[in-house]
Amino acid sequence: MTTYVDPSGRTVQLGRELGVGGQGAVYTVPNDAGVVAKIYLQPPDARATRKLDALVRAADPQLQSVSAWPQTLLRDPKGGVRGFLMPLVPSAEYHELHMLYRPGARKQHFPKADWRFLVHVARNVARAFAVLHARGHLMGDVSARNVMVSHQGVVRFIDTDSFQVQVGTEVFTCPVGTAEFTPPELQGKGFGTLVRDMNHDLFGLALLVFHLLFEGRHPYAGVHADGGTPSPAEAIAKDLFAYSLQRQAGVTPPPFTLTLKGLPEGLRTLFERAFAPTHAGRPTAVQWEAALAELFTHITTCAKNAAHQHDRRVSCPWCASLPSNAGAATAKTGVPGSAKRIDVEAELNRIWRTVQAVPVPTAPTQVPVTVRPAPLPLPALPPLDTPRSAFQVSSVLWGITNVVLALLSVQTGVWWLTLILVGFAWYSFSRNSAPVREKRRVAQLDQLKQRQHQTYAALLRQSLTQYQGEAQTLRQQLDQASRRLDAVGAPSKYRQAIHALEGLRTQLRLLELEEERQVRALLERHRKSALDVFLSKFVIAPGTVNGIGASLVATLHASGIRTAKDVTSNVRWVKGVGPKRQQDLQDWRETLEQFFQFDPAQVPRHEVEAVRARVEQQRAAQLRQLEGAVAQFVRDVLAWRQAEQTALQEIHALKVELAQREKTIDVIQSSPLALN
Amino acid sequence: MTGGDFSQLPYDPFALAEFADNPEPRCPVLLLLDNSGSMSGEKIKQLNEGLQLFQQDLASDPLAAARCEIAIVSFGPVRQVMDFTSAQHFTAPHLQPDGNTPLGAAITQGLEMLRRRKETIRQGGIGLYRPWVFLITDGAPTDAWRHAAEEVRKGEESKAFAFFSVGVQGADMSMLRQLSTREPLSLSGLKFRELFQWLSASLKSVSQSTPGDKVALQNPSGWAEV
Numbered sequence: 001m002t003t004y005v006d007p008s009g010r011t012v013q014l015g016r017e018l019g020v021g022g023q024g025a026v027y028t029v030p031n032d033a034g035v036v037a038k039i040y041l042q043p044p045d046a047r048a049t050r051k052l053d054a055l056v057r058a059a060d061p062q063l064q065s066v067s068a069w070p071q072t073l074l075r076d077p078k079g080g081v082r083g084f085l086m087p088l089v090p091s092a093e094y095h096e097l098h099m100l101y102r103p104g105a106r107k108q109h110f111p112k113a114d115w116r117f118l119v120h121v122a123r124n125v126a127r128a129f130a131v132l133h134a135r136g137h138l139m140g141d142v143s144a145r146n147v148m149v150s151h152q153g154v155v156r157f158i159d160t161d162s163f164q165v166q167v168g169t170e171v172f173t174c175p176v177g178t179a180e181f182t183p184p185e186l187q188g189k190g191f192g193t194l195v196r197d198m199n200h201d202l203f204g205l206a207l208l209v210f211h212l213l214f215e216g217r218h219p220y221a222g223v224h225a226d227g228g229t230p231s232p233a234e235a236i237a238k239d240l241f242a243y244s245l246q247r248q249a250g251v252t253p254p255p256f257t258l259t260l261k262g263l264p265e266g267l268r269t270l271f272e273r274a275f276a277p278t279h280a281g282r283p284t285a286v287q288w289e290a291a292l293a294e295l296f297t298h299i300t301t302c303a304k305n306a307a308h309q310h311d312r313r314v315s316c317p318w319c320a321s322l323p324s325n326a327g328a329a330t331a332k333t334g335v336p337g338s339a340k341r342i343d344v345e346a347e348l349n350r351i352w353r354t355v356q357a358v359p360v361p362t363a364p365t366q367v368p369v370t371v372r373p374a375p376l377p378l379p380a381l382p383p384l385d386t387p388r389s390a391f392q393v394s395s396v397l398w399g400i401t402n403v404v405l406a407l408l409s410v411q412t413g414v415w416w417l418t419l420i421l422v423g424f425a426w427y428s429f430s431r432n433s434a435p436v437r438e439k440r441r442v443a444q445l446d447q448l449k450q451r452q453h454q455t456y457a458a459l460l461r462q463s464l465t466q467y468q469g470e471a472q473t474l475r476q477q478l479d480q481a482s483r484r485l486d487a488v489g490a491p492s493k494y495r496q497a498i499h500a501l502e503g504l505r506t507q508l509r510l511l512e513l514e515e516e517r518q519v520r521a522l523l524e525r526h527r528k529s530a531l532d533v534f535l536s537k538f539v540i541a542p543g544t545v546n547g548i549g550a551s552l553v554a555t556l557h558a559s560g561i562r563t564a565k566d567v568t569s570n571v572r573w574v575k576g577v578g579p580k581r582q583q584d585l586q587d588w589r590e591t592l593e594q595f596f597q598f599d600p601a602q603v604p605r606h607e608v609e610a611v612r613a614r615v616e617q618q619r620a621a622q623l624r625q626l627e628g629a630v631a632q633f634v635r636d637v638l639a640w641r642q643a644e645q646t647a648l649q650e651i652h653a654l655k656v657e658l659a660q661r662e663k664t665i666d667v668i669q670s671s672p673l674a675l676n
Numbered sequence: 677m678t679g680g681d682f683s684q685l686p687y688d689p690f691a692l693a694e695f696a697d698n699p700e701p702r703c704p705v706l707l708l709l710d711n712s713g714s715m716s717g718e719k720i721k722q723l724n725e726g727l728q729l730f731q732q733d734l735a736s737d738p739l740a741a742a743r744c745e746i747a748i749v750s751f752g753p754v755r756q757v758m759d760f761t762s763a764q765h766f767t768a769p770h771l772q773p774d775g776n777t778p779l780g781a782a783i784t785q786g787l788e789m790l791r792r793r794k795e796t797i798r799q800g801g802i803g804l805y806r807p808w809v810f811l812i813t814d815g816a817p818t819d820a821w822r823h824a825a826e827e828v829r830k831g832e833e834s835k836a837f838a839f840f841s842v843g844v845q846g847a848d849m850s851m852l853r854q855l856s857t858r859e860p861l862s863l864s865g866l867k868f869r870e871l872f873q874w875l876s877a878s879l880k881s882v883s884q885s886t887p888g889d890k891v892a893l894q895n896p897s898g899w900a901e902v
Contacts, residue, residue: 033731096738096739098700098738098739098742099738102698102699102742103696103697103698103699103701104697104698104699104742104764105698105738141885142737143885145883145884146737149826176885176886176887176888177886177887178699178885178886178887179885180803181888190887215696215699216698216699217699218699218701218803220803221699221701221801221802221803221866223799223800223801227798228798229794229797229798229804230803231702231803231804231806232803235803242801252801253801254695254699254800254801254802255692255800255801256692256797257801260690277759303770313745437737441873457750542767543758543761543765543766543767544765545765546764546765549767550767563790584897591693591697592693594693594696595692595693595696596722624737654842
């Protein structure tokens with residue numbers, strides 16, 4: 001083997017050959033595990049040598065982190081450039097990008113990759129292009145084969161010696177291209193000396209991003225209304241972007257694929273721009289990176305199917321795209337209905353109108369006493385005692401006696417005696433004189449009045465005590481009546497009753513779900529047997545599944561595994577089926593299952609009717625129960641109101657009486673007589 | 677426009693599953709292989725070995741294998757050995773020499789299969805490369821082949837497919853010349869292996885970088901007499 005020397009004069013030993021292509025072969029370098037050597041089959045000519053030199057001079061750590069960029073020229077002992085050293089892209093870790101975006105290959109090489117991973121990789125692709133473009137270099141021959149992706153979702157460019165590089169004013173072109181990644185304006189052109197610009201590379205970048213996001217679909221492959229079957233390159237040349245929402249080009253996306261509607265607005269716009277017939281101003285790598293980073297933060301897992309991931313701002317596009325999912329959706333809505341079905345909501349509405357017509361009881365307000373209470377009659381003033389006569393008969397008798405005695409004393413002649421007796425007589429008679437009599441009468445009247453007042457005051461005190469006692473009794477009665485009113489408790493009873501009715505109503509509505517559940521279970525039973533019939537149409541034949549040849553097919557058939565229907569995890573017990581083939585067989589079955597469409601209309605109508613009829617009976621019974629409960633409720637509410645009314649009337653009456661007593665007490669207490 | 681373009685097509689859920697699994701544009705390859713009695717012996721042995729090699733070689737390029745799909749019709753009598761099968765899953769058949777050489781009927785049946793497959797691909801919204809039809813025979817047709825020749829001519833004209841014919845020792849080359857618009861190639865000796873290697877390498881061009889303007893067919897000088 002020829003030996004090669006690097007620019008510093010050291011000999012570089014080549015190891016194992018890793019691969020050979022049209023231009024050259026790649027070898028390991030035993031002394032340095034991190035690099036490999038590419039040696040050209042034909043020694044590069046002068047211009048190719050200058051390009052390699054330019055590539056090596058343009059190398060920098062960031063370029064080498066995203067690509068297998070030539071880093072050291074290798075010469076033969078005569079000094080002729082024969083190849084170069086570049087960073088190793090380990091083949092155990094890295095695969096060509098199409099091995100990731102093609103679902104069939106992904107299952108094998110990236111079994112754990114989900115859509116989130118694909119978006120992440122698309123973002124890394126954009127980042128790698130951003131590094132390249134920032135330096136003025138172009139991939140030129142953009143293709144999925146020139147982009148390697150690792151299981152960590154890290155991206156590396158390969159075949160970098162074909163890239164278009166610019167050093168100073170000199171441009172080294174990329175002499176090749178891949179037709180299905182070539183922009184429309186370059187279709188059919190020779191690439192040899194063509195100087196590409198960044199806008200051309202950006203078409204390829206958009207295609208790579210599209211393939212990653214759209215499960216390996218080519219944006220220009222669709223169903224053509226004119227019945228044409230162009231190759232992707234022919235479709236690109238005619239600007240037939242199949243997914244455009246802005247333009248109708250007579251081509252629609254393939255059946256059961258994601259569409260632009262499954263992406264957020266920002267990315268939609270970028271794709272429309274990248275594949276627009278204007279061919280100008282395609283989104284840059286930096287713009288793609290930003291939009292994909294934004295999408296990544298919004299990815300959510302579908303609520304219905306954990307295998308689906310999508311932007312949370314749009315409804316799950318995968319559910320909408322796959323027929324198996326569509327089947328699940330129709331099972332909900334496309335179930336044959338029943339003709340004579342009770343309209344539950346209408347019935348509930350009708351019944352509930354009765355419930356709503358019952359006024360909602362409020363907490364009973366203590367009716368205020370509005371009438372001014374008239375005080376009760378007070379005890380009458382006791383009559384004044386009849387005054388005795390003011391005329392004193394005794395004084396007259398005494399006067400007469402004294403006159404007689406005086407007359408008698410005159411006879412005796414004791415004149416001083418006579419005089420004294422006459423004086424006594426005078427005094428006795430003067431006691432009945434008018435002024436004296438008046439004086440005596442007034443004094444007696446005063447005395448009588450005073451006695452009358454004392455009596456009355458005693459009477460008032462007696463009344464006061466009586467009324468106070470009555471008021472006390474009334475307050476007690478009022479208290480009892482209020483408690484009776486509270487015991488009626490219409491509001492709380494109403495709440496309880498409504499709650500119970502609502503419970504019945506909910507039960508009825510749940511019956512709806514129960515019916516759906518039962519019908520769906522029935523459909524599922526039929527779907528499963530239809531699926532079995534469907535799967536049994538796919539006979540395992542040589543080549544059906546990768547690596548399963550005629551002899552293994554015969555063994556499988558002999559073991560009773562003839563069709564996709566028979567493929568279960570049990571296939572692993574068949575001799576010759578390893579874990580790998582078991583997985584492949586099961587993947588095959590799963591793929592077929594995805595394309596199984598089940599029409600719920602196939603389920604015999606009478607079976608669905610039977611389920612519905614059963615639930616219908618329950619529904620009718622529950623409706624009757626609810627109606628009975630509502631009628632009882634109306635009666636109850638009426639009874640509560642009557643009880644409440646009675647209690648309120650009683651309270652009102654008691655209050656009036658109490659108020660009268662209180663007023664009377666007040667009057668008595670404010671009376672001056674009562675103060676004594 | 678003929679009524680044939682509107683003939684009924686069965687609903688094919690498997691094709692939809694297949695296209696979801698592998699949405700790469702397709703290049704259908706139809707092999708029309710002569711297994712008449714005259715092919716017996718070393719000829720058929722070499723042909724079978726060539727097919728094995730073809731299978732292995734094509735599968736070594738996963739992208740080409742994802743894009744190419746092979747169908748085989750043998751004639752002597754006309755038999756559909758294999759409908760279009762992705763090169764990833766293709767397993768080479770083992771042909772046995774049999775009866776006569778109904779070449780015309782084989783072409784008609786093969787082209788009908790191709791037409792159906794193209795329609796499935798069209799409905800699936802998968803890009804299509806121009807299909808290849810590859811006829812290998814060592815004798816002269818034992819049936820009417822003029823109608824088949826007319827179909828081949830129309831197909832080539834409308835670029836519906838590219839038709840190649842290869843004559844093995846003893847083939848009626850003048851008939852082949854009338855049959856196909858391209859110059860028929862004459863297999864040198866029994867270089868079936870080289871022939872299929874060439875076919876595989878040519879088909880791989882659907883998955884490879886090209887200089888753009890001109891897609892040169894590989895030189896068949898390794899196996900064909902010039």
